[in-house]
Amino acid sequence: MPINLKGSMVAIVTPMHSDGQLDIPAFKRLVEWHHSEGTSAIVVVGTTGESATLSTQEHCDLVSYCVEAAKKRIPIIAGTGSNSTDEALYFTSSAKECGADACLLVTPYYNKPSQEGLFQHFKLIAESVAIPQILYNVPSRTGCDMELELVDRLASIDNIIALKDATGDIVRGKQLIEKCGDRIDIYSGEDAVTLELMSLGASGTISVTANVAPRLMSDMCNLALEGDFESARELDEQLASLHKSLFLEANPIPVKWALNKMGKIDKGIRLPLTELSDKFHVEVTEALRKGKISI
Numbered sequence: 001m002p003i004n005l006k007g008s009m010v011a012i013v014t015p016m017h018s019d020g021q022l023d024i025p026a027f028k029r030l031v032e033w034h035h036s037e038g039t040s041a042i043v044v045v046g047t048t049g050e051s052a053t054l055s056t057q058e059h060c061d062l063v064s065y066c067v068e069a070a071k072k073r074i075p076i077i078a079g080t081g082s083n084s085t086d087e088a089l090y091f092t093s094s095a096k097e098c099g100a101d102a103c104l105l106v107t108p109y110y111n112k113p114s115q116e117g118l119f120q121h122f123k124l125i126a127e128s129v130a131i132p133q134i135l136y137n138v139p140s141r142t143g144c145d146m147e148l149e150l151v152d153r154l155a156s157i158d159n160i161i162a163l164k165d166a167t168g169d170i171v172r173g174k175q176l177i178e179k180c181g182d183r184i185d186i187y188s189g190e191d192a193v194t195l196e197l198m199s200l201g202a203s204g205t206i207s208v209t210a211n212v213a214p215r216l217m218s219d220m221c222n223l224a225l226e227g228d229f230e231s232a233r234e235l236d237e238q239l240a241s242l243h244k245s246l247f248l249e250a251n252p253i254p255v256k257w258a259l260n261k262m263g264k265i266d267k268g269i270r271l272p273l274t275e276l277s278d279k280f281h282v283e284v285t286e287a288l289r290k291g292k293i294s295i
Contacts, residue, residue, distance in 0.1 A: 006225060040075070115146075160184060161184055
């Protein structure tokens, strides 16, 4: 099941109406926009896609809608992780049936499994569903960390193809690349450190910033992949304020506010998340201006 996923991969938002209902036409327009702007792949129903507040049916339907809208022109990666191994298996199997190209599996959150428990969890899913799988480590959200030795063990499983590292720790990222980079790709999960991690050998990013600046993120990552880090750095400096301001409140609150100001989506977001606080409006607006993004 060879697949080559590199560059700027967007962790796409889930557009909603003001009453919280899904806005599928807007979602499909976003998919089309990302294809035209050079995004390398779309990650659907991840953290940025508000997977935590989607029903099981909505989760599976969004993967199907995304695959349908992409029309095989851009790879689709489905978020299928859960703190229940059975549920993760269900979502992963459903994503495969819907035609997703790969899956993104976050570490089980809240129940704090051991390193051996994590190994058995990911091993079972990989061996049960024949689809390329990307591990996702974001301990700040899950309360669960994947240690280097665990990633090393999992990297030897054939259809585990990559790891999204959202620790923001460059030293950790460098160690991952040195120890496992010959077997799996390492992606940045923190926009602010993407370029630095790519300079060390990371293959790309699963990005929040790409939601509002897809062309800039794509060009920056492609330049880095070509080894032109001087030109890539110029673009990254243009994006720096966005990397910061899109996390002033919990993701995806700021990015959905920005996309609404850009005219891409309605204001909808689901509780317990709420719209961006008034005190942050000026800073996000200024970051969009610095990124030369029209609103």
